[in-house]
Amino acid sequence: MSGGSGISYRFRPSDVSCPQASGKRREGDLRSKGSAGSETRAERETPFVRLRADLHIHTCLSPCADCGMVPTAIVTRAKAVGLEMIGVCDHNSTENAAAVMQAGRREALCVIPGIEITTCEEVHVLGLFETERDLAGIQTVVDEHLPGTNEEAAFGRQTIVDSWDQPVGSNARLLAGATTLSVEQVVDAIHCFRGLAVAAHIDRPSFGLVGHLGFIPAGLRLDAVEVSRRSPVRRYGSYPVVTSSDAHSLGDIGRSRTSLLVERASLEEFAKALRREGGRRVSLEMEDLSLHVLDIVENALSASADRVRILIHEDTGTDQMLLEIEDNGRGMDAEWCQRALDPFFTTKTTRRVGLGLPLLAQAARESGGALELISEPGRGTTVRAVFQLSHPDRKPLGDIAETLRMILGSRPDVGLRFDYTRDSEIIAALDTGGP
DSSP states (O other): OOTTSSOOGGGSOTTSOOHHHHSSOOTTOTTSSOOTTOSOHHHHHSOOEEEEEEEEEOOTTSTTSOTTOOHHHHHHHHHHTTOSEEEEEEETBOTTHHHHHHHHHHTTOEEEEEEEEEOTTSOEEEEEOSOHHHHHHHHHHHHHTOOOBOOHHHHOOOEEEOTTSOEEEEOOBOTTSOOSOOHHHHHHHHHHTTOEEEEOSTTOTTTOIIIIISSOOTTOOOSEEEEOTTOOOOOBTTBOEEEOOOBSSGGGTTSSEEEEEESSSSHHHHHHHHTTGGGOEEEEEOOSHHHHHHHHHHHHHHTTOOEEEEEEEEETTTTEEEEEEEEOSOOOOHHHHHHHTOTTOOOTTTTTSSTHHHHHHHHHHHTTOEEEEEEOTTSOEEEEEEEETTOTTOOOOOOHHHHHHHHHHHOTTSEEEEEEEETTEEEEEEEOOOO
16 A cells, blocks of 8 residues: 555556655656756756646547547647647546647647546546556556446547547446545555646536535645636645646637746646746746636626627827726626625635636736726626736737637627727727627
């Protein structure tokens, strides 16, 4: 047994020793290579690059994912939204990971193979691995502890495909179910196969470690915790925090991403960035303002708005940029406006309300500006954020065109007006009419 965790040697290939059992670091173990400041001078002088990663993407193997989540489509979409690194994490199965890796290699996209394991407490934990051999090892563990048979009519298809998207089989196990392994056993098993263990979407009431259990068990050796796109959580104790899309459809890919300051796209570099080794870093995107716009517009649409106006105005004379989003939704009273700006206010029944606003307010303050929220019940809401245009910490606007496409793709019926001006010059404009 390993540290009393209940993970026994039979869960590992007989020719591989487990670092938890032996007390020694295995060659290639991502979790214990060095520490901050331990690199050589040559390693420290290697220039870093900033990469965008979405390490929680499902394929058509997951019963709840769209059938269009096939390797070439996933890779094409990931590159289209500017990702340099993705992770494939299907529910309780790794069988499509190699196919997406092959598709990624053809398009020079780094694909990290992984799995999303459901524990007996019904908590999701991501395992990210370097090699297909390690991936096969964790799959053996899951298969031995995953009861039940899939009922396609009830839960959906579980399609195995090749790297060119052709079906080659299906998985008959109940991938939507829970294993008989505890969260401690799952984390230990991931580490035994040299993987990184990340608690998935911890803020969600369904399957999130904190949202579901209410706490992280003492001594749980997670490598990081993942938060959802709309979560205001940016720190959680001593654990590194990342964010991913948990994409189940192509349009979700890249909608939440983690920014990496690393030497190159690899799981080893990601592990070093989690430890902040040698100056490497992970940070949560929203790295650009277009993602804030998307988040706030989605909040407006969920509040029954059918008309939205987005205004961006750059005034070079006063060195200010104005971002204003106005909607005709339900609106909020003064108490709810105050709550919407509070990053610590969240309950299971109000979790979706205003979670993007504290993050935008913080972005405005960090660049010498401020945010104003104007709302009345029945009269809609206006969000007005001002930024110092030349401030070094002002976030870039980002791909606003893609943001507009995503809004209209999900809600083609909405009346959307967009105006982008600089001084007296019209940079871009859009008016769909609508209601």
